[in-house]
Amino acid sequence: xxxxxxxxxxxxxxxxxxxxxxxxxxxxxxxxxxxxxxxxxxxxxxxxxxxxxxxxxxxxxxxxxxxxxxxxxxxxxxxxxxxxxxxxxxxxxxxxxxxxxx
Numbered sequence: 001x002x003x004x005x006x007x008x009x010x011x012x013x014x015x016x017x018x019x020x021x022x023x024x025x026x027x028x029x030x031x032x033x034x035x036x037x038x039x040x041x042x043x044x045x046x047x048x049x050x051x052x053x054x055x056x057x058x059x060x061x062x063x064x065x066x067x068x069x070x071x072x073x074x075x076x077x078x079x080x081x082x083x084x085x086x087x088x089x090x091x092x093x094x095x096x097x098x099x100x101x102x
Contacts, residue, residue, distance in 0.1 A: 025071065034071070037064040 041060045046053055 031071065034064055034067050037067070 037060055041057060041064070044050075044053060044056055044060070050056075
C-alpha cells in the first residue's frame, strides 16, 4: 500500500472513531452532566465547619474541566455555528405601514 493510501486510510479511521465518540457523547448527555456538576459545585457548603470543602471543590472542578475539554475536542461544531452569508447582493429592507395607519 502506498504512503498516500495509508494516510487516507488513517484519515478514514480517525473520522470514524471521532463520529463514534460524538454519538457516545450525545447519547450520554454529557452537556447535561456538566451543568449538573456546576450546580453541585454551587451547592457545596463553603462554611468553615466543612473541612473537606477544598477537596470537594477540586474534585468537582477537575471533573468538570476534563469533561469540558473532551467536549471541546470532539464536538467543536457544537460550540459555534457559522451562517453562510451571500455578500454578492446588498441587503434590502422594506418598511410598510400597517393597515389603517396614517
